[in-house]
Amino acid sequence: MLEVKGLNAWYGESHILHGVDFEVRDGEVVTLLGRNGAGKTTTMKSIMGLVPRREGSVRYNGTETVALAPNFIAKAGIAFCPEERGIFGSLSVSENLMLPPIVAPGGLSVEEIYTLFPNLRERAGTSQGTKLSGGEQQMLAIGRILRTGAKMLLLDEPTEGLAPVIVQQIGRTIREIKARGFTVLLVEQNFRFASTVADRHYVMEHGRIIDMIRNERLEANMDKLHDYLGV
Amino acid sequence: MFTILGIPGPLLFGQLLLGVINGAFYAMLSLGLAVIFGMLNIINFAHGALFMMGAFVSWMLLNYLGIGYFPSLILSPLIVGIFGLILERTIISRLYKLDHVYGLLLTFGLALVIEGLFRNAYGSSGMPYRIPEALQGATNLGFMFLPNYRGWVVLVAIIVCLATWAVIEKTFLGARLRAATENAPLVQAFGVDVPRLITLTYGGGIALAAFAGVLAAPIYSVNPNMGSNFINTVFAVVVIGGMGSIMGSIVTGFGLGVIEGLTKVFYPQASATVIFLVMVIVLLAMPRGLFGKAV
Numbered sequence: 001m002l003e004v005k006g007l008n009a010w011y012g013e014s015h016i017l018h019g020v021d022f023e024v025r026d027g028e029v030v031t032l033l034g035r036n037g038a039g040k041t042t043t044m045k046s047i048m049g050l051v052p053r054r055e056g057s058v059r060y061n062g063t064e065t066v067a068l069a070p071n072f073i074a075k076a077g078i079a080f081c082p083e084e085r086g087i088f089g090s091l092s093v094s095e096n097l098m099l100p101p102i103v104a105p106g107g108l109s110v111e112e113i114y115t116l117f118p119n120l121r122e123r124a125g126t127s128q129g130t131k132l133s134g135g136e137q138q139m140l141a142i143g144r145i146l147r148t149g150a151k152m153l154l155l156d157e158p159t160e161g162l163a164p165v166i167v168q169q170i171g172r173t174i175r176e177i178k179a180r181g182f183t184v185l186l187v188e189q190n191f192r193f194a195s196t197v198a199d200r201h202y203v204m205e206h207g208r209i210i211d212m213i214r215n216e217r218l219e220a221n222m223d224k225l226h227d228y229l230g231v
Numbered sequence: 232m233f234t235i236l237g238i239p240g241p242l243l244f245g246q247l248l249l250g251v252i253n254g255a256f257y258a259m260l261s262l263g264l265a266v267i268f269g270m271l272n273i274i275n276f277a278h279g280a281l282f283m284m285g286a287f288v289s290w291m292l293l294n295y296l297g298i299g300y301f302p303s304l305i306l307s308p309l310i311v312g313i314f315g316l317i318l319e320r321t322i323i324s325r326l327y328k329l330d331h332v333y334g335l336l337l338t339f340g341l342a343l344v345i346e347g348l349f350r351n352a353y354g355s356s357g358m359p360y361r362i363p364e365a366l367q368g369a370t371n372l373g374f375m376f377l378p379n380y381r382g383w384v385v386l387v388a389i390i391v392c393l394a395t396w397a398v399i400e401k402t403f404l405g406a407r408l409r410a411a412t413e414n415a416p417l418v419q420a421f422g423v424d425v426p427r428l429i430t431l432t433y434g435g436g437i438a439l440a441a442f443a444g445v446l447a448a449p450i451y452s453v454n455p456n457m458g459s460n461f462i463n464t465v466f467a468v469v470v471i472g473g474m475g476s477i478m479g480s481i482v483t484g485f486g487l488g489v490i491e492g493l494t495k496v497f498y499p500q501a502s503a504t505v506i507f508l509v510m511v512i513v514l515l516a517m518p519r520g521l522f523g524k525a526v
Contacts, residue, residue, distance in 0.1 A: 070420040071421075071422050080420045086414060088410045099407065
């Protein structure tokens with residue numbers, strides 16, 4: 001269970017997060033929605049320890065992680081899939097897949113990952129990870145953190161820039177890993193996609209959480225959502 | 232006696248051998264520099280001074296502790312490598328987030344301090360280090376006499392360079408190093424202790440320089456200036472080969488040593504500058520260097 005209380009974060013002088021409060025319970029898929037610049041990616045990076053100056057409380061399974069270095073946060077069982085996907089061009093596809101170390105038992109095996117993402121099996125011999133298409137890179141980025149045994153996954157805009165057919169595949173993947181007991185925090189601009197996978201949605205604006213909408217109530221709150229997101 | 236292009240055969244091959252030997256040192260030193268630049272983004276001006284320390288430590292091991300050449304090949308890189316680890320942990324790591332210039336200034340200053348200390352203690356004239364018994368003498372190859380020790384240096388240098396290349400390009404640890412060179416924060420977010428990886432990489436690069444120093448001791452006399460004699464050329468090698476490229480440093484190091492050697496034979500007036508000439512030409516045509524990835 002991830003509990004974030006009063007999270008503040010700065011990039012240099014810029015105060016980006018002004019006291020973010022939310023929680024993600026085990027087995028849930030929760031999204032952070034909001035306009036560009038609302039602080040969604042900063043929130044994820046702060047949880048992961050990638051924003052150097054942060055204050056407040058981020059508790060994962062009871063352990064306070066707000067002051068830890070990123071490698072210790074990963075060892076606590078949280079894994080990160082960045083918006084840019086972060087596939088390494090100087091590594092082959094299988095080197096990319098095997099790069100993140102195992103942090104806990106219970107991760108997927110390489111065979112299980114290839115079953116989930118058959119395209120990756122085909123492309124496993126590719127010498128440069130960056131030669132993969134956008135969709136394949138996204139699958140690789142998700143696949144490699146599934147291997148580590150981390151149970152809490154932070155996915156930053158996994159469907160951005162991808163074709164509808166791949167977006168559907170990612171949706172299936174998220175539902176599949178949820179069924180296997182993973183917990184997912186998702187940043188998404190595409191709230192229609194989010195509604196196909198998530199249990200709850202938090203809305204962010206100006207570095208704060210301003211609302212929480214349960215997935216069942218999303219349709220009923222469409223007007224409010226359009227206001228928040230400016231669409 | 233036969234001649235090639237008007238140059239007597241033994242003279243040509245003698246100079247060629249000299250060129251290959253110099254090339255071996257260029258390759259080993261630029262390899263360490265390239266790895267350190269790739270990972271740490273630091274232009275390690277102290278590299279020559281630490282190469283010199285490697286030679287001096289082997290001299291000290293022999294003259295103060297009676298420890299000979301072959302154990303020194305392991306002990307000296309170990310000792311100087313640990314010194315490098317301490318340097319990185321205490322001083323150098325503070326500069327990573329800053330402009331390249333600061334790293335250059337700091338390591339340049341370190342080089343001056345280290346060389347100054349040794350010059351103070353041991354003077355500038357240099358001290359002899361005898362070729363170990365097992366490697367003395369020469370072998371008649373027909374077209375020339377190959378001094379055994381020099382043949383040994385070239386052989387060991389090639390093995391060490393290829394081994395380093397293999398570790399970086401083909402192993403799992405090497406994959407972590409390559410990934411950390413591309414995007415260190417993300418690799419750390421996966422659970423890898425990147426600061427420790429960086430420290431060990433610096434130590435490894437330094438150990439490589441010190442190893443070259445031990446190899447150099449019997450050839451060039453052990454003196455505080457031996458590093459600064461090499462360092463300018465080594466930087467040119469790294470730039471020509473491509474900053475951060477492992478194979479680039481190896482191939483360019485040996486290649487430029489040979490070119491320099493041949494220039495000494497056919498047009499000695501240019502031998503001091505030919506490498507820099509090559510650097511200018513290569514940079515004009517291929518700004519990233521022969522094997523370079525983006526800086």
